[in-house]
Amino acid sequence: MLLSCSGWACTRLISVSKVPGGNPVARQDPDGFAIEFMICDFCGSNFCDRCHEPGSRFRAPRCTSCGGKLVSGARLEQMSGRPRPAAAQHHAQAVRLMESGRFQDALPELDEAVRLRPEYAEAHRVRGIALSGTGRHAEALAAFDQALQLNPSDALAHVERAGTFLRMERPAEAIAAYDQAIALRPGYAAPQINRAIILMDGGRDAEALAAVDRAIALLTSGSAVGAGRYDLASAHSVKGAALVKLGRYAEALPVIDYAIDNGPDSWNDHYNKSYALERLGRIEESERARGIADSLRNS
Structure with a gap:
């Protein structure tokens, strides 16, 4: 049996097995699977051995969700019917x-x-x-x-x-x-991207660019946690907009294209692309991008 861990942004699965010492496949992949885990006696959340705080001599570890007492995963069958x-x-x-x-x-x-x-x-x-x-x-x-x-x-x-x-x-x-x-x-990219958007909206474009570059580096490093499907595309969208505002039009184009190719349709990306192309004198391409932007905006 496999269970999900309730720890925030944890992608490990909890392997429940009657094999002495645990399922051998799970034991060979400790980053993907946990053998030891705890269960909240109140809300029923499961926590792998990396996602719960240790208890003490006088106090059992507690569930961060509801404050309930965590008990050994060995009691899973006993608690599952409650x-x-x-x-x-x-x-x-x-x-x-x-x-x-x-x-x-x-x-x-x-x-x-x-x-x-x-x-x-x-x-x-x-x-x-x-x-x-x-x-x-x-x-x-x-x-x-x-x-x-x-x-x-x-x-x-x-x-x-x-x-x-x-x-x-x-x-x-x-x-x-x-x-x-x-x-x-620190590995959570979404607040870094959102923070960059606020900085850019406030006219702090260079700061926004630096902030979103850090988010992109994090997302491409493989060490990000809690990443959503479109976080990297969103970060490129923000970076492209910041580069356009800073007048760095040639640099902005491949960044905006990445956002368009890998994220959901956004009229704003196509508008920024149109503006950058216009500034670079590529008028026919700019008009095509503007037409897509207007179509998306009015749909």
Whole structure:
């Protein structure tokens, strides 16, 4: 049996086997598979041996999601038949609702989850996302702060705080929140890309270019964590825009082409390409790119 690890951005699988010492294939690939793991006795999350903090002589290790006690994975069969506590059920239902865009409907479920279990860090973070998504930004920030009090290592809470600050048109505080996420998870590229966008929007184009170059280096190094499917294309899109703003049109073109070829259709990439081509005197190509940009923008 294979289980997923609930540790943030962990790609290891947990191999559960009755073979003494564990499945030999899994044992030969420790970066891909864990043999030892722990289970949260409250929410049921599984954590590989690299993704949970050690306990102490007097205190069992705790789940960063809900604060529950972690117990040995050897108890998997015993625990698998247990119904999850009400707070965990409310949280799970809220996540399902939010996955279908029903943020308002999710809020009562999350309110109940944190009422029943105030130490439920992930429920506070998810509640903050739902609040921000329904325009209740000040309440969302309070929910993220509560999540971070309970789990100071939650980089995602900082990222969501940053997004809420942006919706409130408070870019300096958004940058500070992204900086906190980056300090916690230096290998997490998304906040570095988003930070570069804010810098560029604020006219700090050279700083934005340096920031997005660091993100691209991270993504191409193979050491990035939590990377999304289009992160590298998005980083090239931002870099191309920064180069155009800095007047470095010839350098911008291959960067923008990478974003176009590897990311989702974006009218902005084609517009930037058109502008760079026009500045380089390549008018016919510029008009073709502008036509694509206008078509995408109006679709």
